[in-house]
Amino acid sequence: METVHHDVLVIGGGGAGLRAAIAVAEADPRLTVGVASKVYPMRSHTVSAEGGAAAVIRPDDSLDEHAYDTISGGDWLCDQDAVEVFVQEAPEEMLRLEHWGCPWGRNPDGRIATRPFGGMKLERTWYAADKTGFHLLHTLYQTSLRFPSISFHDEWFVVDLLVDKGRCHGAVAIELASGKIVALIARSVVLCTGGGGRIYPFTTNANIKTGDGMAFAYRAGVPLKDMEFIQYHPTGLPFTGILITEATRGEGGWLVNKDGYRYLQDYDLGTPEPKPVKRSMELGPRDRLSQAFVGEEEKGRTVTTQWGEVVHLDIRHLGEKLIDERLPFVRELCRKYQKIDPVRELIPVRPVVHYMMGGVHTDIDGATPVAGLFAAGEVACVSINGANRLGSNSLTELLVFGARAGRRAVREAGDAPDRPPDAALTQALDMERQIHGNLLRPAEKGERVATIREEMQTSLEAHAGIYREEEGLTTARDKLQELRDRMAGVTLDDTSLTFNTELLHYLEVRNLLDVAEAVVHSALNREESRGSHQRRDFPERNDDRFLAHSLVRRSVEGEPEVELLPVTITRWEPAERVYGK
Amino acid sequence: MKSQARIPTGRISDPGYPQASNPEYTRHHPRWYRRHMPIFWWLRKFAYTKFILRELTSQPVMYATLFLLGKVWVLSRGPEAYEIFVQWLSHPAFLAFHALVLVGLLFHTVTWLNLTPKALVLRVAGRKVPGWAIVGAHYGAWLGLSGVILWILAGR
Amino acid sequence: MPDTVKLEVFRYRPEGEGEPLYETFEVPYRDEWMVLDALNQIKDHQDGTLSYRWACRMGVCGSCGMTVNGEPVLTCATYLEPFLPGPIRVEPLHGFPVIRDLVGDLEDFVGKLQRVKPWIIREEERSPSEGEYLQTPEEMDAYKRYSMCINCMLCYAACPIYELEPGFIGPAAIALAQRYNLDSRDEGARERHEVLAEHEGVWSCTFVGECSIVCPKDVDPAGAIQRYKVDATLDFFRSLVTPGRSP
Numbered sequence: 001m002e003t004v005h006h007d008v009l010v011i012g013g014g015g016a017g018l019r020a021a022i023a024v025a026e027a028d029p030r031l032t033v034g035v036a037s038k039v040y041p042m043r044s045h046t047v048s049a050e051g052g053a054a055a056v057i058r059p060d061d062s063l064d065e066h067a068y069d070t071i072s073g074g075d076w077l078c079d080q081d082a083v084e085v086f087v088q089e090a091p092e093e094m095l096r097l098e099h100w101g102c103p104w105g106r107n108p109d110g111r112i113a114t115r116p117f118g119g120m121k122l123e124r125t126w127y128a129a130d131k132t133g134f135h136l137l138h139t140l141y142q143t144s145l146r147f148p149s150i151s152f153h154d155e156w157f158v159v160d161l162l163v164d165k166g167r168c169h170g171a172v173a174i175e176l177a178s179g180k181i182v183a184l185i186a187r188s189v190v191l192c193t194g195g196g197g198r199i200y201p202f203t204t205n206a207n208i209k210t211g212d213g214m215a216f217a218y219r220a221g222v223p224l225k226d227m228e229f230i231q232y233h234p235t236g237l238p239f240t241g242i243l244i245t246e247a248t249r250g251e252g253g254w255l256v257n258k259d260g261y262r263y264l265q266d267y268d269l270g271t272p273e274p275k276p277v278k279r280s281m282e283l284g285p286r287d288r289l290s291q292a293f294v295g296e297e298e299k300g301r302t303v304t305t306q307w308g309e310v311v312h313l314d315i316r317h318l319g320e321k322l323i324d325e326r327l328p329f330v331r332e333l334c335r336k337y338q339k340i341d342p343v344r345e346l347i348p349v350r351p352v353v354h355y356m357m358g359g360v361h362t363d364i365d366g367a368t369p370v371a372g373l374f375a376a377g378e379v380a381c382v383s384i385n386g387a388n389r390l391g392s393n394s395l396t397e398l399l400v401f402g403a404r405a406g407r408r409a410v411r412e413a414g415d416a417p418d419r420p421p422d423a424a425l426t427q428a429l430d431m432e433r434q435i436h437g438n439l440l441r442p443a444e445k446g447e448r449v450a451t452i453r454e455e456m457q458t459s460l461e462a463h464a465g466i467y468r469e470e471e472g473l474t475t476a477r478d479k480l481q482e483l484r485d486r487m488a489g490v491t492l493d494d495t496s497l498t499f500n501t502e503l504l505h506y507l508e509v510r511n512l513l514d515v516a517e518a519v520v521h522s523a524l525n526r527e528e529s530r531g532s533h534q535r536r537d538f539p540e541r542n543d544d545r546f547l548a549h550s551l552v553r554r555s556v557e558g559e560p561e562v563e564l565l566p567v568t569i570t571r572w573e574p575a576e577r578v579y580g581k
Numbered sequence: 582m583k584s585q586a587r588i589p590t591g592r593i594s595d596p597g598y599p600q601a602s603n604p605e606y607t608r609h610h611p612r613w614y615r616r617h618m619p620i621f622w623w624l625r626k627f628a629y630t631k632f633i634l635r636e637l638t639s640q641p642v643m644y645a646t647l648f649l650l651g652k653v654w655v656l657s658r659g660p661e662a663y664e665i666f667v668q669w670l671s672h673p674a675f676l677a678f679h680a681l682v683l684v685g686l687l688f689h690t691v692t693w694l695n696l697t698p699k700a701l702v703l704r705v706a707g708r709k710v711p712g713w714a715i716v717g718a719h720y721g722a723w724l725g726l727s728g729v730i731l732w733i734l735a736g737r
Numbered sequence: 738m739p740d741t742v743k744l745e746v747f748r749y750r751p752e753g754e755g756e757p758l759y760e761t762f763e764v765p766y767r768d769e770w771m772v773l774d775a776l777n778q779i780k781d782h783q784d785g786t787l788s789y790r791w792a793c794r795m796g797v798c799g800s801c802g803m804t805v806n807g808e809p810v811l812t813c814a815t816y817l818e819p820f821l822p823g824p825i826r827v828e829p830l831h832g833f834p835v836i837r838d839l840v841g842d843l844e845d846f847v848g849k850l851q852r853v854k855p856w857i858i859r860e861e862e863r864s865p866s867e868g869e870y871l872q873t874p875e876e877m878d879a880y881k882r883y884s885m886c887i888n889c890m891l892c893y894a895a896c897p898i899y900e901l902e903p904g905f906i907g908p909a910a911i912a913l914a915q916r917y918n919l920d921s922r923d924e925g926a927r928e929r930h931e932v933l934a935e936h937e938g939v940w941s942c943t944f945v946g947e948c949s950i951v952c953p954k955d956v957d958p959a960g961a962i963q964r965y966k967v968d969a970t971l972d973f974f975r976s977l978v979t980p981g982r983s984p
Contacts, residue, residue, distance in 0.1 A: 039790075040843065042888050043798040095865035101857040101920060103877055103884055110871030134797055135884065142855040142913070154847070177836055178609040206792040239769055242795045333795060336814050450781035493785035498611055498751050499837040502785040612751040613834035613842060618900050626807070629897060632945045696944065700963035707875060 001429055002182045006034035006151075008409050009170055009186035011158050011213060013037030014044030015133070015395065016377025016402035017192030018140040023406025025147035031410060036153040036173050036184060038208065038504070041141045045194055045206045046398070049133025050245035050329060052125035053395035055090035057112055061122045063087045070393060071572050073119040073285050074357075074386020075531035076547065077226065080570040082364045082382045086393075086400055093399040094126055102139040103128050105326075115326070116250040117392045119285040119579075121278050125392040130245050130329040136395055153184075157504055158212065159431050161189065161373070162424040163220040168373035169420040171216070172428045174435070176504070179497025181435060183428040187416035188372050188409035191217065192402065195356040195378035196515040198508075200465075201457035203353035204236055204243040213379040215511035217360040218518060222368050223551040225381040225565075226358035227515075228523035228533045231389055232466055234289035236352025238307035240337050244330055244349055246391040249282040251326055253315040255289070256346075257301040263311070267292040270580020280580040287388040287532040288579065290351035294466050305348060312346035319343075351466060355394065357385040357532065358522070361551060366405025372416055376405040383549065387531020439492060439503060446491035449506045452483050456509075460516055464523055469536040473524045480517050487513070517560055522550040525562040543574055635692045641685030694719045742766045742817055743824035744775055746787065749835050757835070760784075761824065766817060772827065773801055773812040776839075789839035796953060799889035803839050804828040809894035809951050830894035832903075843890060849906050850888075852932050853914035858925025876921040883916035883961055885954040892948035892958050898941055905941040906932065908948035908958030915961040930969070939965045 008024045010017045013035050024033045037044065056066050066087040071078045098104055098112065105113040105127045114123040128135035144150055155176040162169045162183065170185040196211020197203040218224055234255070235244040249255070252275060257263045262272045262281065269288060270280035277283065293311060296302050302309040315323060315330075320343045323331055334342045359381035366374040366382070377398040384397060459479040463472035487510065494502040528542035529535050548564035555561050606612040623629040655666045669675065697719055698712035741763045749757040762783055764775045773791055780787050791801040794813040801812045806826050817825065833841030863870065892908035893899050899907050914933055918926045933939055942962045949959040 039792060039798075039800065040847070040888075043790075043792050043800045045793065045798075047798050047887075048793050048795060092865045095869055098869045099857065099863060099865065099922075101917065101922065103881060104869075106872055106874050106877060108874060110873045110876070112869055131797070131885075134887070138884075138886075142850075143857075145851045146854075146856045152847075177611050177842075180609040206798065207794065208792045240794065329797075336796065448781070448785065450785075454781075494788075496750065496752055496786065496837070497609060499788045499840050501780075501788050606752050611836050613836060614749050614751070614757055615834045616831065618897070622897060622900075626947075628947050628950065629945065632897075632943075632947075636943065696946065696963075699944075699946070699949070699957070699960040700967050702960075702964060709878075 001425075001432055002180065003425075004034065004153075004182055004184050005032075006184065006186045007031035007413050008033045008188045008190065008406075009184050010035045010190045010192060010406075011037075011171060012044070012192035012194060012377070012379070013039070013041030013141075013152070013154070014192060014194055014377065014398070015046035015137055015140060016379075016398035016405075017041070017044075017190070018137070018144050019399050019402030020190045020192060020376055020406035020409070021150050022140070022144055022147065023403040024410050025149045027407050027410045029147070029149050031149060031413060033147075033150045034153060034184060034186065035144075035150060036156045036158055036171070038155065038157040038176075038212075040154045041144075041152065042138060043208070044137060045209050046133045046137040046395070048204070048206060048243065049136070049395055050130045050243060051117060051247035051250065052115060052127035052132045052392045053094060053136065053399075054117065054120065054124050054390070054392040055094040055126060055396055056087065056124055057091055057094075057126070058114060058122065058124065061124055065121055066090070066124060068572060069120050069279075070384060070390055071386070072575070072577050073390040074384075074388055075541065075577060076543075076572075076574040077229075077383070077386030077530060077549070077567055079364075079383050079568040080572060081568050083384050084570065085364050086382075086384045086397065089400045089404075090396045093403060094396065097136065097139060097399065100139050100143045102135055105129065115247060116276055116278050116283060117390070118246050118249065118283050118289070119279060119390040120283075120392070125247075125250065127247065127326075129325075130247050130327050133395060156182075157507065158184075158193075158216070159435070159507060160427075161216045161220050162420065162427050163370060163373070164421050164423040164427070167371040167416070168220070169416070169424040172431045174503075176499050179500060181428075181432040183425060185420050185424075187413040188374065190366070190405050190409050191360060191373065191375040191379050192377045192398075193379045195359070196512060197353050197356065199456065199460050199512050199516040199519065200230075200353040201454070201461055202236070202241045204233060204241055205353070210508035210512050211356075211515035212508065212511045213375065214359055214518070215514040217368065217373070217375070218514050218554060220370060220373075221553060222370050222373065223361045223553040224358060224518045224522075225361040225549050225551055226383060226387075226522070227356070227518040227552060228526050228550060229357035229385075229387050229531060230353060230464070230519065231286055231355040231357060231532050232290035232351040233286055233354035234293060234351050235313055235347075235349040236354075237333070237338050238305060238310050238348055238350055241352045242333055242337050243352070243354065244313060244333070244347060245327070246286070248313060248315050248327060248330055250276065251315070251322065252276045252318055253282060253313055255282055255349075256312050256314055257296050258303045258311075259301065261301075263296050263301065264289065264292055267295060268580065284579045285388055285577075286354070286391060290466055290532075291534060293351050303348065307348075308350065310348040310350045313349045314346050315342050316344060316346075355389055357381070357383070357387065357389050358519075358550075362405075364404070365408040366401055367408055367412075372412065374405040374409050376401040380405075381549075387533060435503070439506065440495045440497070440500070442495050443491045446489045447486060449490050449492070449502070449509050452486060452490060453505075453509045453512065456480065456483055456513060456516055460519070464520055466532075467534045467536050468523055470524065473520055476520045477517075477524065480513060480520060484513055484517075518552045521560040521562055522552050526550055547574060631692065635689060638685040638689035641682045642689055644682060645686055690723070694723070738768065739766050739822060742775070742821065744779070745824050745826045746776075746779070746839070747828040748787075748838055751837060759826070766821075768818060770817050771813055772803075772805055772810075772815045772817060772825065775817060775825075776812065776827070787839075788837045797887060799887035802830050802889045802891050802894065804830055804894065809891040811889060811891070811953050814953065830890055832894050832896065832900040833890070841890075845903065846888070846890060846893065846907070846910065849910045850913065853906065853910050854925060854929055854932075855910075855913045855917055857917065857920065857923050858928060859922070860924055870922045872921050879921070880916045880919035883912045883919070883956060886912055886916070886956045886958075887954055889953065891951045891953065892956075895947040895951040897945060897947075898943060902937075902941055904937045906938050908962065909956075911939060911965065912956055912958040912961040915965060918965075933965060934969055939969065942966075
């Protein structure tokens with residue numbers, strides 16, 4: 001079996017992965033960095049982020065305000081020490097990106113411009129029109145090409161981590177073009193594989209977001225934290241699930257029901273004003289807005305379309321000029337994918353799965369409980385997002401914690417042994433045997449992997465959506481167990497070694513099932529309602545029992561076990577979340 | 582910078598590039614398929630055909646330039662020489678040929694002028710001059726010059 | 738509206754028969770379906786061996802470029818409807834060696850992108866604590882269009898020159914070089930000149946112009962290349978009349 005050695009291995013080539021790789025290259029150019037990504041880095045899902053990235057830059061803003069908005073937005077489930085680090089390092093990271101060429105929106109005097117965003121008390125969202133993620137990712141990718149110590153394994157799919165006696169020694173990957181299975185050996189490994197929104201059928205997430213890194217960590221015995229918190233974005237296009245950015249509302253868009261009524265005023269989110277008011281109405285947090293949609297649906301005040309129930313997003317009053325200047329992508333997406341022009345027509349929208357607040361349990365440097373293993377970005381849970389992430393905090397998060405994880409990986413690279421233990425290499429050989437020997441061997445026709453995926457997605461949508469209850473969650477739990485058993489009977493049409501995407505899908509669905517299991521078990525255990533986790537059977541927040549993170553890990557017997565870890569409180573005592581006042 | 586990749590990188594500079602190696606598939610070595618460009622590739626799309634015609638009609642442009650120089654040279658040899666030359670030109674074969682040249686010249690001129698805004702980005706008073714204005718200015722100059730020449734000819 | 742539509746899909750299996758062939762699939766027709774949705778239907782329900790790339794399905798990741806009825810397009814942004822009643826022919830992008838089925842090899846582009854140095858080059862880098870480089874909206878406007886490139890490779894597929902002369906740096910990479918050349922924060926134009934001004938740089942381009950037509954993001958690489966030619970020529974003549982100044 002072939003082995004490739006790096007000092008630091010970064011898994012995933014999105015925003016966090018590239019930022020981590022650059023951080024390593026800058027901290028110590030002598031260290032070699034390998035970036036293994038299942039797609040070319042510029043295809044990573046960071047590219048789809050639209051609205052912006054938050055950091056304090058205005059003189060009338062303060063770090064404490066940003067921290068408070070984040071913590072209250074997260075329903076007090078954020079670790080406040082992590083949030084403090086985050087808001088403090090955010091401006092520097094964003095400026096660094098400016099120096100690397102990111103075309104941030106500007107004021108006429110040439111300084112950085114900001115726009116309002118949901119749940120934020122002041123304009124602190126930096127933007128590059130409404131293609132912020134796209135510009136951020138391409139800036140990072142193009143900048144990363146500068147560093148000779150960074151090498152890319154593009155279209156290499158990592159199958160699993162190599163972990164022995166509490167230390168990570170690298171990973172096993174398939175080179176898609178050749179089908180070769182390679183052991184990537186490294187002193188430090190940084191997971192930056194993003195979230196797993198594809199456990200649901202209706203999501204803004206790209207096809208590639210299959211929670212791979214979360215599943216690797218989970219199988220290696222690393223706990224996953226706060227997995228029950230799934231963010232629904234209130235404004236997705238029906239059918240496609242394409243995201244219509246929160247910036248539409250930041251710029252002044254309205255959400256109206258079938259009667260043209262700005263219904264958010266009925267959900268304790270303030271009173272309607274013609275101009276956008278921060279932390280009020282349409283600029284409330286995403287969890288509350290998505291929950292309000294369900295309320296309207298139950299009252300029969302949504303609009304019925306061929307794609308199901310929707311409400312309308314109205315941006316007509318903003319005018320063509322502002323829309324073309326600040327929201328060109330929204331117009332492009334509506335025209336192309338919904339065949340409407342938002343300058344003149346209402347945009348049909350409904351809540352759509354968008355982001356996972358939870359992820360691999362890390363400290364504020366991205367370090368996991370396994371030595372030599374780090375994580376950053378959506379795959380990780382630091383945690384700054386708590387029970388509900390504020391829009392425009394995630395792009396900033398991947399910069400701040402991508403860089404921190406990269407630097408920590410450098411510091412700890414020296415602790416690794418010069419040679420990986422034989423046990424790690426044995427694991428790699430086992431995986432090669434499993435894939436080449438079992439999965440790619442022609443077999444009698446069994447089930448399709450797509451069937452398993454579809455049934456999992458349907459079950460999660462029905463039972464682990466915006467509102468949950470014990471009965472449904474138990475059904476989903478049992479369904480996942482059944483699907484896991486049925487995976488053994490799945491066969492592949494494709495036995496080729498060359499660019500075998502069916503094999504890829506099989507391995508991805510395996511990862512999705514693990515992530516879904518973690519979500520459902522954590523959701524069952526949290527008998528309260530907080531942020532994006534709403535239990536019909538426990539409608540109140542319960543700080544006595546659950547002002548704590550859920551940690552789910554797989555026991556030696558293979559069963560998921562959930563335990564609680566208290567939240568770190570520094571300066572902001574838990575209080576009621578108040579919007580619109 | 583793909584220093585670690587051990588399959589040929591697919592780059593032209595790579596000695597393992599598709600055409601250069603592995604006509605046979607061997608395990609873990611992709612065998613690329615590379616389509617050959619047919620001679621008549623420019624018939625595949627109207628846009629390509631138009632492009633080839635634009636390139637070909639640069640020949641009439643060259644001819645017209647040489648012709649003009651030739652005419653000046655003949656003129657310098659006295660009125661009789663010029664008379665003979667003009668008689669030559671009145672021959673139907675020459676007329677037909679020059680009609681073709683004119684079509685080619687017009688085609689080249691029009692397609693060429695239409696492309697000018699691509700190469701020319703002008704700013705006037707801080708604002709970008711739109712493409713149609715640049716094209717329009719070129720046509721305007723063309724028509725204007727032609728008008729001046731016609732005026733001179735008519736006034737003779 | 739028909740119930741189904743036929744797709745003729747380019748199949749190439751390097752391990753098998755060798756020569757590519759077209760395979761016909763019949764998929765359900767739906768008004769809101771893109772070509773990519775039809776391919777996904779085939780992959781999930783008919784033939785799991787069909788290989789192609791896709792990710793964001795919102796026209797911004799640049800993965801799903803293919804040739805549909807002869808035109809290079811993003812399949813996630815191309816409805817089935819205009820091609821009715823079919824059949825619809827789906828092939829990989831022209832100009833790239835095919836790895837398998839609809840998957841082309843893009844390594845050549847990645848190498849070229851790196852050669853044009855698509856990053857900010859400055860003699861002295863400022864530290865973030867010194868604040869941002871000022872850039873007015875007008876200054877941003879000078880390069881903004883070229884920064885919209887999603888690397889989808891449609892422009893390379895539309896460029897007959899790239900197919901005839903694979904050494905050509907190509908539309909997207911040159912547009913991205915120009916994106917940095919025209920950025921008021923950048924001082925690297927001279928370094929990039931070495932690559933852009935060589936034969937395989939801008940001078941390979943004979944201005945077919947199709948790259949700008951097929952570009953889904955209106956980047957206008959053809960314009961970027963022609964402008965560079967004009968600027969490079971002017972620079973050359975300036976260097977002739979001003980001794981001591983190199984182009």
